[in-house]
Amino acid sequence: MANNxxxxxxAKKGPTIGTGGHGRxxxxxxxxxxxxxxRPYHKAHKSKQLSERSAAKRGTGARSAGAxxxxxxxxxxxxxxxxxxxxxxxxxxxxxxxxxHIAIRIEMDDRVKESLKIAAERGIxxxxxxxxxxxxxxxxxxxxxxxxxxxxxxxxxxxxxAEETVERWKKGHVSNAPLFVALDGITDxxxxxxxxxxxxxxxxxxxxxxxxxxxxxxxSAWKTxxxxxxxxxxxxxxxxxxxxxxxxxxxxxxxxxxGDGDVSLPDLTLAAEPVCIVVGSEGKGLSRLxxxxxxxxxxxxxxxxxxxxxxxxxxxxxxYEISRQRAVK
Numbered sequence: 001m002a003n004n005x006x007x008x009x010x011a012k013k014g015p016t017i018g019t020g021g022h023g024r025x026x027x028x029x030x031x032x033x034x035x036x037x038x039r040p041y042h043k044a045h046k047s048k049q050l051s052e053r054s055a056a057k058r059g060t061g062a063r064s065a066g067a068x069x070x071x072x073x074x075x076x077x078x079x080x081x082x083x084x085x086x087x088x089x090x091x092x093x094x095x096x097x098x099x100x101h102i103a104i105r106i107e108m109d110d111r112v113k114e115s116l117k118i119a120a121e122r123g124i125x126x127x128x129x130x131x132x133x134x135x136x137x138x139x140x141x142x143x144x145x146x147x148x149x150x151x152x153x154x155x156x157x158x159x160x161x162a163e164e165t166v167e168r169w170k171k172g173h174v175s176n177a178p179l180f181v182a183l184d185g186i187t188d189x190x191x192x193x194x195x196x197x198x199x200x201x202x203x204x205x206x207x208x209x210x211x212x213x214x215x216x217x218x219x220s221a222w223k224t225x226x227x228x229x230x231x232x233x234x235x236x237x238x239x240x241x242x243x244x245x246x247x248x249x250x251x252x253x254x255x256x257x258x259g260d261g262d263v264s265l266p267d268l269t270l271a272a273e274p275v276c277i278v279v280g281s282e283g284k285g286l287s288r289l290x291x292x293x294x295x296x297x298x299x300x301x302x303x304x305x306x307x308x309x310x311x312x313x314x315x316x317x318x319x320y321e322i323s324r325q326r327a328v329k
Contacts, residue, residue: 079150081219082143084111090148091118094230095222101129101137103145115146153217158208158237159246165205166250166274174205176326178252178274179319182208184240184290185281186311187215192234193224194312195279200228202319207232208276210240244276244293252276253295256286257314261299265318268298271325277318279311 081090088111091097100119106112119126134143168174181199186192192215196207209215222229237243244254252274278294280286285308291297300309300317309317 081148098149099125101147106145156235158235161235179204180276182278189218189221193221196225197228198316202323256294261297271322
């Protein structure tokens with residue numbers, strides 16, 4: 001078609017008269033893109049909220065699987081046992097449990113089936129839990145879809161336990177003289193569990209642990225005790241030396257175990273009396289103040305080629321000898 005000799009003019013792009021610069025404002029955008037965890041519609045935001053709520057309930061700080069955490073004033077908070085082998089062994093040992101968490105659509109094997117069976121028989125709540133929550137509970141430890149929640153151990157007071165035991169003995173309600181074991185600087189929960197087991201085997205009345213710089217009753221201690229932790233009370237002392245002085249005022253003889261003791265275990269003459277055995281760590285032994293508060297330092301005769309005995313082994317040997325002497329008398 002003819003254009004009558006005139007060229008068509010192409011319209012310019014851009015804002016037209018009367019737009020008020022709306023196009024310019026649109027180009028400004030909404031600022032930088034927020035992080036995924038700050039976008040309410042993103043799954044990372046929900047994970048962040050769960051973590052914050054969890055931190056508020058549990059307190060901050062990381063933990064390793066199966067290890068207890070410490071809350072305000074040194075009180076133990078809940079801990080977890082993770083992994084299929086560890087969980088089934090803990091349940092077999094009769095460790096107290098608050099709940100058994102099972103991953104959604106978990107792949108079943110013999111360990112999972114046995115864990116479910118034991119938990120059901122003991123009345124432990126079974127909770128089907130998503131993997132993100134299990135990861136949060138365990139601080140990303142390897143859990144294999146199985147997590148056992150352990151409630152905090154209820155410690156007795158060291159003075160109250162000793163006083164109650166002495167009174168019951170004086171009234172004839174306890175046949176054996178009071179027998180306690182106190183730990184000085186021991187931090188391995190397996191040592192505590194083994195000591196609890198020995199105390200139970202030789203009719204002891206309790207184990208004393210300091211509040212600070214000392215092992216507590218963890219899942220590992222429960223498991224090593226082979227259930228003896230149910231029968232033997234573990235008491236806490238705010239200060240071990242003060243507790244030992246109080247024991248002595250009650251008529252309880254304090255015997256420290258050390259390789260260079262002034263009394264050999266077979267020559268011990270106080271076995272029939274109320275006794276508290278104090279054992280130190282394998283590396284450092286008894287602390288200076290604890291040694292000063294002992295009535296006697298007792299040594300166990302061993303081959304000179306050996307440096308020392310493991311703490312739990314030394315306690316077991318000592319308890320056996322005291323038990324043997326009490327049976328003779």
